[in-house]
Amino acid sequence: MKFLVILLALIINHYWTRDRDVLNDKWFVKFQGWLAQRISGLPAHLAQSRWLYPLLVLALPTLTLGLLLVLIDGVALGLMTLVIHVAVLLALFDHVNVNGLTARYLESWRRGDYESAFLLLQQRWHQVSLDNCDDRSRLHEEFCRFLLSSFFERLFAVIFWYLLLGPVGALFYHLGFLYRSRVSGHSVAAASELVLRLVYLLEWVPARLLGLTFSLAGDFVAAFARLRAVLLDLDRSAVSVVYACALAALGSSQRTLLVREEAGAVGEATTVLIDAQDALDETAFGPYAGQQIEALLALLNRSQVIWVSALALLALYGIDS
Numbered sequence: 001m002k003f004l005v006i007l008l009a010l011i012i013n014h015y016w017t018r019d020r021d022v023l024n025d026k027w028f029v030k031f032q033g034w035l036a037q038r039i040s041g042l043p044a045h046l047a048q049s050r051w052l053y054p055l056l057v058l059a060l061p062t063l064t065l066g067l068l069l070v071l072i073d074g075v076a077l078g079l080m081t082l083v084i085h086v087a088v089l090l091a092l093f094d095h096v097n098v099n100g101l102t103a104r105y106l107e108s109w110r111r112g113d114y115e116s117a118f119l120l121l122q123q124r125w126h127q128v129s130l131d132n133c134d135d136r137s138r139l140h141e142e143f144c145r146f147l148l149s150s151f152f153e154r155l156f157a158v159i160f161w162y163l164l165l166g167p168v169g170a171l172f173y174h175l176g177f178l179y180r181s182r183v184s185g186h187s188v189a190a191a192s193e194l195v196l197r198l199v200y201l202l203e204w205v206p207a208r209l210l211g212l213t214f215s216l217a218g219d220f221v222a223a224f225a226r227l228r229a230v231l232l233d234l235d236r237s238a239v240s241v242v243y244a245c246a247l248a249a250l251g252s253s254q255r256t257l258l259v260r261e262e263a264g265a266v267g268e269a270t271t272v273l274i275d276a277q278d279a280l281d282e283t284a285f286g287p288y289a290g291q292q293i294e295a296l297l298a299l300l301n302r303s304q305v306i307w308v309s310a311l312a313l314l315a316l317y318g319i320d321s
Helices: 004-016 025-040 054-070 075-092 098-110 114-125 138-185 192-218 219-232 238-249 283-316
Strands: 257-263 267-275
Touching: 004 075, 004 283, 025 054, 025 138, 054 075, 054 114, 054 138, 054 192, 075 114, 075 138, 098 114, 098 138, 114 138, 138 192, 138 238, 138 283, 192 219, 192 238, 192 283, 219 238, 238 283
Parallel strands: none
Antiparallel strands: 257 267
């Protein structure tokens, strides 16, 4: 049934062209406020426990969903279970229409309205590390990171944990992801640090699997070599691993190496390799960046096709459950 659920959720997510504001993450903020109030009313020895709050943030919604699935098991020949599974995935997927957002961003980018492109990204992604649009290369890099982090954190990792542990596992990962997003940039207590490490572990395998998928969907040699280089790098975040593998998978057509001859120390010619992105002037960078974003979006779409095909084979041989 998992293959059917994932297929239905991906199809609905693809053709749902409007932003799903009803399914945004504001519920998590309200839930955190409600939980903090309830904990403050507990006896002092419980309310002051540094582990209680993060534990309940992750456990309460997860246990509630698990109880609901137990109660509706077998209702209407399993149709209710199917509906709940699909609804959970749609709720955990990114509520922003990424394809539509990318089209609007590229429209602003190509007409030279970089401030509009920056504001569009800033409105939809609160992790932007830029204050303005003066540095176009940084703006381009930030939007590429937005695409990859959205695809990984709000789609691929959710599907990965759904495959392993069902909707309860997918929700548990998503709650950890939201918790990390809320504490990012603030002082982190020991209990919160434990949650951050847990999320890091939950993302470790999916990030490397997605990097492998990029090698199959793009430049295999370059992407696989990059994956091998970052495979056991414990200092890299999951999004950093995904970003590095995605850039490599875009292939030599996106990062062409130019050859320049220079005189050596004894007058002999020396061959120097220059990254094309560094060699681009201000006029050429705009079209190049737009083409790279389109190529990146195509890479993400091909990666989805690969995973749907793999899941179809698993379902065909009865491995899916």
